[in-house]
Amino acid sequence: MSSNFLTAQSLTDLIxxxxxxxxxxxxxxxxxxMCGQAGYLHGVMLDLPVEASQHLADHILISNWPDRFLRDYDAFGLMATSPVIARARDxxxxxxxxSKANMARRNQTEAERAAALFAEHGFVTGVAVPTAGRPGKRRLLFLAGDRAEPDVVELSYLMMLAAHLSERLLDVLDTPCRNEPAARLSDRERQCLIWTSAxxxxxxxxxxxxxxxxxVNQYIxxxxxxxxxxxxxxxxAKAVRRGLIE
Known part of the structure; x- marks a missing residue:
C-alpha cells in the first residue's frame, strides 16, 4: 500500500x-x-448521475480510469446498482x-462480475467526495486503489480539492447538452470507434x-x-447515444 498521503503542502500545491x-x-x-499524492491509482470527476441513468461514461468530466474498465462497467450495467453512487446522492x-463491502450489497451475478472487474484493475478501496456542480446539480470526486482508510484530516483536504477542481472545471469546460447537434466524424473515425466498441x-x-x-490512436x-x-x-458511448455508430 502507498504511504504517499496528502499533506498540507501537497494540498496547497494542488490548489x-x-x-x-x-x-x-x-x-x-x-x-x-492528486491520485498520486493521495495514494490512489484511479480517479474520476463526474456529474452525479440521477437514478434513471444507466451509463457512467455519459457523466464523466475527467478520468484516468482504464478504458476497458469503464466499457465493461457500463456493459454490465453496474452503475444502476452502485452502492457508492446511491450513497453519494444523499x-x-x-x-x-x-470493494469487498460493496459486493455484499449487490445480487450474486452483479457481485461476481463487479468483484472480478474491480480486482483486475486494482479497485480495492477508495474514497468518494460529493461536491457542488452546476446550479442545482452535484458532482463526485471518486478515487480508487489499495490503501488504508484516510483519516479526518485527509478527508478534509479531499473536500477542499474536490470543491476547487469542480469550480475550475465549471469555468473551463464547455459541457455539451443532450440536444446538441451530432459531431461529424470521418469514415475512418467511425470505423475505429465501431471496432473499439467491439x-x-x-x-x-x-x-x-x-x-x-x-x-488508429490518432483517429480515436x-x-x-x-x-x-x-x-x-x-x-x-457518446457516439452510440448520438446515433453515429451502432
Missing amino acids: EKMAAIRNRYDGYDVLLE AVAPFHWS GKTSLEIGTILGLSEHT ASSSQKLGAVNRAHAV
Whole structure:
C-alpha cells in the first residue's frame, strides 16, 4: 500500500495547479497528480448521475480510469446498482468505500462480475467526495486503489480539492447538452470507434483496417475531441447515444 498521503503542502500545491487549469487536459494532469499524492491509482470527476441513468461514461468530466474498465462497467450495467453512487446522492461529506463491502450489497451475478472487474484493475478501496456542480446539480470526486482508510484530516483536504477542481472545471469546460447537434466524424473515425466498441485494441484495429497502431490512436483521439469525450470508452458511448455508430 502507498504511504504517499496528502499533506498540507501537497494540498496547497494542488490548489495552485488547479487555478492554472485551462482545459480538460490540464484537469486530467492535475487529477493524476492528486491520485498520486493521495495514494490512489484511479480517479474520476463526474456529474452525479440521477437514478434513471444507466451509463457512467455519459457523466464523466475527467478520468484516468482504464478504458476497458469503464466499457465493461457500463456493459454490465453496474452503475444502476452502485452502492457508492446511491450513497453519494444523499451524502454531504466524503466517505471511504471498499470493494469487498460493496459486493455484499449487490445480487450474486452483479457481485461476481463487479468483484472480478474491480480486482483486475486494482479497485480495492477508495474514497468518494460529493461536491457542488452546476446550479442545482452535484458532482463526485471518486478515487480508487489499495490503501488504508484516510483519516479526518485527509478527508478534509479531499473536500477542499474536490470543491476547487469542480469550480475550475465549471469555468473551463464547455459541457455539451443532450440536444446538441451530432459531431461529424470521418469514415475512418467511425470505423475505429465501431471496432473499439467491439473490444478491439488499437493494434487489432490497425490490422483489420490496414493502418498503423499510431494512426488508429490518432483517429480515436480526433473523434474523442470532436465528441468532447475524455477517453475512447467515453467516445464510444457518446457516439452510440448520438446515433453515429451502432
